[in-house]
Amino acid sequence: MYDLLLVSPMMFWLILTIVLAVFELLTMGLSTIWFALGSLAAFLAAIIGASLPLQIVIFILVSVFMLLLVRPLSVKLLKGKIVKTNIDALIGRKVTVSKEVDNIKETGGVVLDGTTWNVRSSDDDSIIPVGETVVIVKVEGNKLIVEKA
Structure with a gap:
């Protein structure tokens, strides 16, 4: 029973990572990639045995960090490549x-x-x-x- 509880959060984070990454690839809008990276970090935390509350905290922190710090830089880099027509x-x-x-x-x-x-x-x-x-x-x-x- 304990093994089932450990596998379940790992599977959740893995599935969430895949779904968000696929959605990002389909939209190319820089909207879900930050949360995909957060869920990937939570998945890695689950693999090493972190508790579920810690996994959730890692998901939130990594997602917010990526969204607030990396997104403005990536938008700036991508914006410079737009050719005016x-x-x-x-x-x-x-x-x-x-x-x-x-x-x-x-x-x-x-x-x-x-x-x-x-x-x-x-x-x-x-x-x-x-x-x-x-x-x-x-x-x-x-x-x-x-x-x-």
Whole structure:
């Protein structure tokens, strides 16, 4: 009977580790891997004979540790590999004003990659003359929001 009690928590932690790891592989969302690692640590503790309350504490501590300390680092590393596309790729580009930018008169334009865009300044009080170089800071609908370079 005592052997059955020892095997049961080990099997629970092993099954939980596998289920969480498979779920993480299917979603690739960095959502359950932390708990899979916690359950793996609890499984290893069960193998060496740790009590069930200690296994639970190890599961919680390792999961929280991994979630709070390792997740921000991994998100930061993965975020740097995202390549901006479409509209996001326009932000930060420098362009030359082809039509005077005046937010009060609601005028302004630039030609970007052969396409004419409506432009507004991020500063309502500034007027940007034709020929001035500006930086795209935001896109709102079909308008580029710019600042002087």
